[in-house]
Amino acid sequence: MATSKKEITVVLLGKTGYGKSSTGNTLLGAYRFEESNSMSSISKTVVDYSNEDKDCRWRVYDTRGLMDVEKETPYEDFLSICEDITKLMQICKEHSSHITVFLLVFTFINKFSCEDKKSVEWIETIFGKTFFENHCIIVLTREDCFDGNLDNWLQKQTGEFANLVKRCKQRVVPVCNKDIDNNDKRREDSRKKLRSSIIEFKQPTWLCYTFDDYMKQSQERNLALVELELPILDVKYKQEISSVRETRLKLKLKEEALNLHTRIGVLIEDIKRKDNKTGLLDKYIEELEFEKAAIPLKSCKIF
Secondary structure (H helix, E strand, O other): OOOOOEEEEEEEEEEOOOOHHHHHHHHHOOOOOOOOOOOOOOOOOOEEEEEEOOOEEEEEEEOOOEOOOOOOOHHHHHHHHHHHHHHHHHHHHHOOOOEOEEEEEEEOOOOOOHHHHHHHHHHHHHHOOOHHHHHEEEEEEOHHHOOOOHHHHHHOOOHHHHHHHHHOOOOEEEOOOOOHHHOOHHHHHHHHHHHHHHHHHHOOOOOOEOHHHHHOOHHHHHHHHHHHHHHHHHHHHHHHHHHHHHHHHOOOEHHHHHHHHHHHHHHHHHHHHHHOOOOOOHHHHHHHHHHHHOOOOOOOEOO
8 A cells, every 4th residue: 555645845934036936946856947147036926836756745835025125115015925825824714724934035246234123023923933943944046156064154254144033043944056957966955955854854753833823813913013014004094183173173063073073983983994903003093083073062152
């Protein structure tokens, strides 16, 4: 009786231009994801391909580049990433598969930047505080440009990258994504190294990241979204409250008072939806409730 193959689901995370798609092809051992040296994101949404070896069925998901420069504001960027990751988690749920491991893709040829630091913070907000410890391996592309001992190099790292390595429990795999068609042995070695590192990391428990794990982090994602949009919302709601106050002070007719009462009610409900139970917008609701209570419904004339 044939033994069913172990299904291993891998997700690639990283900035545009760091070699996510190339790393996916290296892991699969074939060209599936479109590769580019450009800093413009090719992966516009979630894409997945699969391959098999004698023991495992490998499914790899590529995602849009983190900190995508195409977006106008951090809020739009973070919202877009959240939408992509939500789509990814829903696809995995529909396939009845959990995510085995996330590969955090960085590169030897770029220093760990402020944007990298921000992307790590966003990843934690999206997935949870124990995400790096339990579910991630750091991949360093362009191993062909690295000349030295990895352990010695890692010991010399400082700051946020060193902290990330520590949180990932020193799970770091350098890879060479040279052209498969040239039969470059380094890429084949990288494929074997990646696969063995993933299997070694996950045995024997095979602790996976699930859709339920993702949903438990919903409130943190909502909080981050409201915080990122808060500067714009602050201006908008202050203008609305000022307009409401000016209208209230000029009220003379009962019909005008009733219309303002309704207008404030609609605005409060809009703010509650935007707040999404984070509490960050409560002060605007309180100010509007004050204005609502101050409407002189009884003293206004009936037209």
